[in-house]
Amino acid sequence: MSESESVSIESIADNSTVLDVREDYEWEAGHIDGAVHIPMEQIPARLDELDPDTDLHVICRTGGRSQRVTQWLVANGYSAVNVNGGMGAWLEAGRPMVSDTNQPPTVL
Template identity: 45%
Template structure:
């Protein structure tokens, strides 16, 4: 049996995001259109080679557009020793919940 990817709802993420770090694994163009304020852009294809840029002492919230890419990258982070969770619903869910977004790089 494969372990389940740790996930967090948009509501729970909103409540705890300031106490951790948010890593957005989408591509630059997607991030520039809209992102969660304070999210660090580390595109999915670069994450494995940029692990040293992520705070290992903080909980890592991994976000993408809808929650699919973030699940795969959360698994990578957990396997690498991080306390990481995938944000279910992704940036789309964040926007649909009426929360503020950042734009640009």
């Protein structure tokens, strides 16, 4: 697979489309409000939920899964970039998050 582009947390605008590829339990603990959630292993089966003409910012916990998904999406004709540092970097940067657990959002 070819190398894919990576971007910093700071380069993600509020109106960017973020694709979160973490597992359900990770998403529920804390995620970016408005992000699209498709766990990594479900991407091939749910590809029709993504717009190939939209610039996708792919994120996971630290960047490993999102890097693989970004490479796969680009190889399949999608516009996608990996988010450096993942949700850990998002949390450290103090960017807003929400959770589905009635607890303060966190990154697992």
